[in-house]
Structure formats: structure tokens, C-alpha cells
Amino acid sequence: MTKDYFLKETRPTTEAPASVARAMTWAKATNEITGLIRGILADGVVAESEAVFLRAWIRDRPELLCDSLVRSLACRVERIFADGIVTPDELIELKEILSEFSPEGETPTQLPLDRPAPVVIIAAKNFCFTGTFVSGTRKWCEEQITTRGGGIQNLPAKFPHYLVIGSKISGAWRNQTYGKKIESAMAARETKYPVSIINEDHWLAAITT
Secondary structure, rough: OOOOOOOOOOOOOOOOOOOHHHHHHHEEEEEEEOHHHHOOOOOOOOHHHHHHHHHHHHOOOHHHHHHHHHHHHHHHHHHHOOOOOOHHHHHHEEEEEEEEHOOOOOOOOOOOOOOOOOOOOOOOOEEEEEEEOOOOOHHHHHHHHOOOEEEEEEOOHHHEEEEEOOOOOOOOOHHHEEEEOOOOOOHHHHHHOOOOOHHHHHHHHHHHO
């Protein structure tokens, strides 16, 4: 089956202000790589040749690495190639990774999460919540932390220890208001600040055990 890869490029005719240029770079990164991923996933299988192509495509476009999610995807792709051999299991894993990256659908996003999931310590640690939670209201979630000796920090830029993502967050989180909190936490994590990004299920396990 022949796959078509749809890449959309925009080239401004005049130099844009820095703020506009950054926004255009973000849009270009997400639009181009989303189109490529949709092409790869079109037949439901990721072939080794497609994995090689994706890796080379990202490497040839270092400017896209200014985008935190693209960086996360690139790191995970590189780990698959780390030993020089791409196994069938790794291709299945790559398919799962690419499915997580795609912004379509309403399933909870997994790509920004810490892998492996960290041990969650509540006492004397600060938590930030984002998205909609199945387990309860935001107030209820915060109370579960404060009654156990933890603190609440509503802005990831203020460096909480944990960012907890609600189960009802869509795979299209980048287009939602709560996407800024996730991006801020990812950026902080890249500066070696110890902020862990976890999902609701992992957080719930910590407060019920």
C-alpha cells in the first residue's frame, strides 16, 4: 500500500516580529510532523523503513526541536535506535508513541508523562493539577494533597514537584488552555528541575495506598 505524506510549509515574504516568528515556528512544527505521522499510521503499521525515515526527517530539521513535544518525540525515537537494531516490539512501541503524538481523538495524552512513572511522595511536596479529573473536582483533588501534608502550586512556572494531568485531557491538549501548564512543566523538566509529570491514575494510586 502506497502511503502519502502531506507536509505543509509556510514561508513568510517579510521578516516577522520575534513573537510572531515563535508562534509560526510552533505551528509549523506541529502541522508538518502531524501530517507526516498521519501518513505513517495510515495503514495501521509502522515499518522499519518508516521509522528510519522519521528519525532522519527530524534530524534534518533541528529548528523543530524548539518545540518541547517534538523534542520529547525525538528522544523516544532515538532510544529505539540506540542499540543499532530495530525490533518488531520497538516498531509496535513506536506506533503507540506516534498515536499518542497525534492530536486527534479524546483519549488521555501519554506522551508528556514521565517514563517510568516516578514514586509519588505527598508530604512536603507541591502539586499542580491541570485538566479535568474523573476522581473528583479540582477542589477535592487539592484537598487530598493538603490533608496529607502536601502543598498546592497552581503555576508550573513556580516549579511544583508534580504536575498531575486529569484523565479527561484530550490527545489534542496543545490546543487547549491547559496545554500551557504541560508545556511549562516539560520545559522545566528539560532544565533538570525535578518536576514530574504524572497522570490521574498514578496519582490516585499514591493517595489510596
